[in-house]
Amino acid sequence: xxxxxxxxxxxxxxxxxxxxxxxxxxxxxxxxxxxxxxxxxxxxxxxxxxxxxxxxxxxxxxxxxxxxxxxxxxxxxxxxxxxxxxxxxxxxxxxxxxxxxxxxxxxxxxxxxxxxxxxx
Amino acid sequence: xxxxxxxxxxxxxxxxxxxxxxxxxxxxxxxxxxxxxxxxxxxxxxxxxxxxxxxxxxxxxxxxxxxxxxxxxxxxxxxxxxxxxxxxxxxxxxxxxxxxxxxxxxxxxxx
Numbered sequence: 001x002x003x004x005x006x007x008x009x010x011x012x013x014x015x016x017x018x019x020x021x022x023x024x025x026x027x028x029x030x031x032x033x034x035x036x037x038x039x040x041x042x043x044x045x046x047x048x049x050x051x052x053x054x055x056x057x058x059x060x061x062x063x064x065x066x067x068x069x070x071x072x073x074x075x076x077x078x079x080x081x082x083x084x085x086x087x088x089x090x091x092x093x094x095x096x097x098x099x100x101x102x103x104x105x106x107x108x109x110x111x112x113x114x115x116x117x118x119x120x
Numbered sequence: 121x122x123x124x125x126x127x128x129x130x131x132x133x134x135x136x137x138x139x140x141x142x143x144x145x146x147x148x149x150x151x152x153x154x155x156x157x158x159x160x161x162x163x164x165x166x167x168x169x170x171x172x173x174x175x176x177x178x179x180x181x182x183x184x185x186x187x188x189x190x191x192x193x194x195x196x197x198x199x200x201x202x203x204x205x206x207x208x209x210x211x212x213x214x215x216x217x218x219x220x221x222x223x224x225x226x227x228x229x230x231x
Binding site: 032034041042043044045046049059091093095108109110111112113114116 | 218221
C-alpha cells in the first residue's frame with residue numbers, strides 16, 4: 001500500500017529556532033500533500049495544502065510566513081516552522097493521496113507518522 | 121470550507137457491546153467519507169470509508185452508513201474488543217481535494 005514517511009519524529013529546540021519537517025511519498029507520486037496540526041486530545045486541523053511546483057494554499061488563520069511550505073518534487077514536501085515559539089509546540093502530521101487509481105476524488109489519504117515539536 | 125461535527129466526544133462501552141459514532145457535514149457536494157482510528161501518539165489509520173453513491177458499507181465488525189439527504193454518516197462497531205479503544209475521527213472530502221475532520225471520539229472498551 002501507499003507509504004508516507006515523515007521526518008523527524010521528534011524535535012526539541014530553543015525558542016527562536018527554525019525547524020524543518022519533511023514529508024515523503026515513498027512508492028507513489030503526490031502532486032498534492034497536506035499539513036495538519038494536532039493539539040493534545042483534539043482533532044487534526046488542516047493548515048495548508050502543498051502543491052508541487054506552485055505556492056501552497058493556506059487555511060484561514062494560518063500564517064504563511066510562519067509556516068513555510070515547499071513542494072519541490074513529486075515525492076517531497078517540507079514544512080518549516082520559522083522562529084518557533086512555545087505556542088508552536090504541537091504534533092504536526094502530513095498526508096498525501098495516492099491517485100494512481102484515478103483522480104476521481106475518492107482516494108483516501110495516507111498519513112506520515114507525525115512530528116512532535118516541543119519548543120522550550 | 122466544509123464543517124464536520126462529530127458526536128459523542130467520549131464513549132464508554134462494555135466489551136462485546138456495540139458502539140456508534142455519528143458525524144454531520146455541511147457541504148452537500150462532499151462525496152467521500154473516511155473514518156480513521158488513531159492511537160496515542162500515532163498516525164491516523166484508515167479503517168473504513170464510504171462513497172456518496174453508497175448508503176452502507178460493512179467490513180467484518182465495522183460498518184458505515186451514509187444519509188446524503190440529511191448529510192450525516194455513522195460508524196458502527198459491533199462486538200467491541202479492548203483493542204478497539206482509541207480515538208476515532210470522521211472526515212469529509214471537500215472540493216475533491218481537501219479533507220476536513222470531525223473533532224474525534226475517544227472510545228473506551230471496558231473488559
